Amino acid sequence: MDLSSIYLPFRNIDSAHFIDVYKNHGGYDRLASLEPGQEILKSHLLTRYGRSLESYWNRYVLPATKSRGLLTNLASVEPGMFSQRRLILKDPHGLIEGMLLAARASGSDQGFIISAIDDFDITKTIDRVLEESYQEALWGKNSNWSFHFHHIKLPKNAMFDFDDFLLAGLHGERPGYPNRKEFLQGMPVHIHRPEEFYAMRWIENNSARQFNEFGTKTTPGSYLITISGSVKNPLVVEVPGGTLIENIFEQTGLQTNINGGWFRWGGVLGQWTPWHKVKRQQFDLSSGLFKLHDFQYPLMEWFTDEAASAAKRAMAYYVGDQSCGACLGCSYATSGLLHWKKSQLLGLKEVAKCSFFKLAINASIGPSW
Amino acid sequence: MSLQEQNWWIFLNSWSLAIKNKNIDQLNISNLIEELDLDTNLVHEFVNFFQDDFNLSKEQVVSICMGGQCRAKGNEKIFAKLVDANLTKIPEKQLKIKPVLCLHECDKAPCSQYGAKLHLGDDLSWVERLIKE
Numbered sequence: 001m002d003l004s005s006i007y008l009p010f011r012n013i014d015s016a017h018f019i020d021v022y023k024n025h026g027g028y029d030r031l032a033s034l035e036p037g038q039e040i041l042k043s044h045l046l047t048r049y050g051r052s053l054e055s056y057w058n059r060y061v062l063p064a065t066k067s068r069g070l071l072t073n074l075a076s077v078e079p080g081m082f083s084q085r086r087l088i089l090k091d092p093h094g095l096i097e098g099m100l101l102a103a104r105a106s107g108s109d110q111g112f113i114i115s116a117i118d119d120f121d122i123t124k125t126i127d128r129v130l131e132e133s134y135q136e137a138l139w140g141k142n143s144n145w146s147f148h149f150h151h152i153k154l155p156k157n158a159m160f161d162f163d164d165f166l167l168a169g170l171h172g173e174r175p176g177y178p179n180r181k182e183f184l185q186g187m188p189v190h191i192h193r194p195e196e197f198y199a200m201r202w203i204e205n206n207s208a209r210q211f212n213e214f215g216t217k218t219t220p221g222s223y224l225i226t227i228s229g230s231v232k233n234p235l236v237v238e239v240p241g242g243t244l245i246e247n248i249f250e251q252t253g254l255q256t257n258i259n260g261g262w263f264r265w266g267g268v269l270g271q272w273t274p275w276h277k278v279k280r281q282q283f284d285l286s287s288g289l290f291k292l293h294d295f296q297y298p299l300m301e302w303f304t305d306e307a308a309s310a311a312k313r314a315m316a317y318y319v320g321d322q323s324c325g326a327c328l329g330c331s332y333a334t335s336g337l338l339h340w341k342k343s344q345l346l347g348l349k350e351v352a353k354c355s356f357f358k359l360a361i362n363a364s365i366g367p368s369w
Numbered sequence: 370m371s372l373q374e375q376n377w378w379i380f381l382n383s384w385s386l387a388i389k390n391k392n393i394d395q396l397n398i399s400n401l402i403e404e405l406d407l408d409t410n411l412v413h414e415f416v417n418f419f420q421d422d423f424n425l426s427k428e429q430v431v432s433i434c435m436g437g438q439c440r441a442k443g444n445e446k447i448f449a450k451l452v453d454a455n456l457t458k459i460p461e462k463q464l465k466i467k468p469v470l471c472l473h474e475c476d477k478a479p480c481s482q483y484g485a486k487l488h489l490g491d492d493l494s495w496v497e498r499l500i501k502e
Contacts, residue, residue, distance in 0.1 A: 078471070079434075079436025079437055079438070079439075079470055079471040079475065080436060080437055080438060080471070080475050081475075082473050082474060082475040082476055085473055226475075228437075228438050228475055228476065228478075229437075229438065229441065230441050230442070233476075234438065234475060234476040234478070235476065268437065301437065301438075303441055304441075307440075307441035307442075308441075310437070310440040310441045310445055311437035311438075311440060311441050313440060313445070314435055314436055314437040314439075314440045314441075315437065317435050317468070317470075318436075318470060321470060
């Protein structure tokens with residue numbers, strides 16, 4: 001195992017996507033230990049909204065007998081996130097092992113993997129690894145603990161907004177307000193991005209202390225970030241908390257003396273900031289600009305002024321395609337994001353009922369179109 | 370070689386010539402079967418199997434990625450160029466040009482797909498080639 005990489009330690013091993021090779025190199029070993037998941041609980045890996053794992057999992061105060069689930073959305077359709085899909089295809093057992101360990105740590109007894117119905121590579125790979133791990137009695141009725149996986153394949157347009165679209169889609173209802181579902185089958189679910197499970201696997205196989213030492217006090221650990229935009233060499237890097245933004249971008253060929261252009265964090269619905277204001281800031285997931293919300297994902301982009309306009313047009317196209325159109329404000333504004341004045345957009349933000357639309361309006365304010 | 374085998378080779382020859390000359394649509398399969406006394410099911414099974422590969426009247430689709438990276442790196446212009454060029458062509462030769470959300474190769478932007486082939490990066494000779502066709 002290559003310990004220099006947290007998220008893809010098997011990158012130099014051939015055929016590690018097959019269970020026999022994966023197990024020969026130490027895969028699934030920790031599941032056989034006495035109390036798997038204990039290291040994960042000690043770590044300060046930051047998840048949605050910059051919360052630590054423990055506080056995220058404990059937001060539901062539940063009796064020990066009440067079941068809970070883990071959910072990961074392999075929506076590889078967000079423009080810019082080429083890294084996630086490649087990570088899963090290269091090391092699919094890492095996701096399963098991470099989920100099993102997280103289930104032990106959080107006390108979950110069901111795992112939901114959601115993938116796009118027309119993404120054949122991903123759905124085929126996940127089906128295969130689930131079958132392989134089931135045959136090895138790592139989960140399911142033959143295993144010595146109670147845990148079950150569900151692989152749910154949905155059309156792409158039902159996969160946005162974890163709380164509204166996705167969960168309503170799972171219930172077979174029209175996504176969008178007011179069909180808000182806080183629970184999946186009456187069960188609280190902990191939703192994570194897939195790469196978080198890879199980090200959990202590394203933490204459990206090494207130690208929480210080692211992971212925490214990578215970053216700072218506010219952002220302990222190292223996070224998988226995709227860097228893209230108008231840069232020469234877009235890439236995927238593991239960034240320790242506290243790293244200067246300009247140092248992260250240096251690897252992509254962006255020169256440090258550049259002060260112009262725009263920075264976007266969070267992907268299509270991310271927040272725009274002038275580059276000169278952000279380049280000397282530290283990467284801090286727990287607060288301020290870098291805290292990730294729903295629909296946002298760890299994607300850092302730098303755009304020239306001209307390219308920023310093109311990226312904003314891409315955002316309008318994306319929002320128009322993904323919005324359910326159930327909300328009046330949304331159906332007006334997704335078609336008109338390009339044309340509304342800032343004051344009108346702020347007015348629409350007030351009437352917006354779903355967080356997707358609010359973020360779309362935020363993302364449309366910033367550099368000129 | 371039996372007569373039946375000879376007839377099968379004659380059929381294959383006519384079929385492959387039609388593909389080469391791009392007039393497969395005009396090849397009358399039923400007549401050939403009758404003339405050469407071939408097994409109808411066998412011939413249709415064979416022709417249908419290869420139909421997708423050589424169906425020249427099939428609509429050709431060009432998918433242009435409209436994600437942020439690809440737009441920023443020039444796909445808007447490529448899209449406009451192809452749409453303009455398409456308008457000057459006769460309807461039979463027109464392509465279907467489709468904008469898509471993402472082709473998952475953002476690090477090699479700009480990305481486009483013509484048929485099954487992905488076109489990545491700065492080499493845009495395929496666009497010129499497509500326009501000339």
